[in-house]
Amino acid sequence: MLAIEPPRSYRLSDRFGNPTEEPQQSRVRAFEPGQAAQEQLVLSKLGVNGWGRWQYFRLCFSDGWGEAHQRPLSPKSQEMFIEALKHLQIPAGVRPSLFLTDEGFLEIAWKDSEGKATQIEFGPHEFEVYSEPAGEEGRFPYDQLEVVLNRCFGS
Numbered sequence: 420m421l422a423i424e425p426p427r428s429y430r431l432s433d434r435f436g437n438p439t440e441e442p443q444q445s446r447v448r449a450f451e452p453g454q455a456a457q458e459q460l461v462l463s464k465l466g467v468n469g470w471g472r473w474q475y476f477r478l479c480f481s482d483g484w485g486e487a488h489q490r491p492l493s494p495k496s497q498e499m500f501i502e503a504l505k506h507l508q509i510p511a512g513v514r515p516s517l518f519l520t521d522e523g524f525l526e527i528a529w530k531d532s533e534g535k536a537t538q539i540e541f542g543p544h545e546f547e548v549y550s551e552p553a554g555e556e557g558r559f560p561y562d563q564l565e566v567v568l569n570r571c572f573g574s
Contacts, residue, residue, distance in 0.1 A: 457501050464504045465527070466514045476519045490523030496541040499561055500525040503539065503546070506568045 462470040476492050509515060515529040526540040535551040546567075547558045553571040 460501065460504050464507065464509060464515075465517060469515060469517045469527075472517045473525075476517075476525070490521065492519060492525070493523045493541075493543060495543050496524040499541045499546060499564065500527075502561075503541065503564060503568060506565050507539075508568075508572050 458470070461473050465473070477497070509529070510531050513529045513531060515527040518526045518528065520526055520540065522542075524540055524542050526538060528536065528538040530536050531552055533552075536549065537551065537553075538547075538549045540547045542558075545558045545560050546564060548567060548571060549556045550571045555567075555571045559567050
């Protein structure tokens with residue numbers, strides 16, 4: 420009896436017959452205590468795009484990214500960024516942009532309805548503020564975070 424070959428379009432490649440390897444790292448992530456509240460805070464203050472960039476910086480940037488001289492996201496920068504979002508009053512209708520500096524620090528920036536710029540960078544020991552609307556520019560230790568944000572942004 421003659422064996423009939425199935426049409427080539429229905430034949431599986433040998434590659435599909437081999438079992439797949441287990442992933443190196445699981446992509447399933449579990450929330451740590453308080454992390455869900457942080458996620459919600461970032462989402463409410465920065466919107467979906469800002470939240471997505473924050474996730475991207477947290478999960479995808481390791482040492483030596485870019486031209487191999489850039490640093491990974493600083494845990495202290497991230498911690499103080501979250502703390503600042505708790506106190507920061509962002510003007511209505513404005514969605515700040517989020518950046519990761521070459522040094523591994525988070526920076527948020529926006530322009531108000533008059534086109535005046537604001538930037539806040541969260542370094543390892545201090546934060547830097549430039550607020551054209553408030554006429555404020557300088558570096559401040561983190562123990563002054565709430566006071567400076569209240570003064571500059573009326574929170």
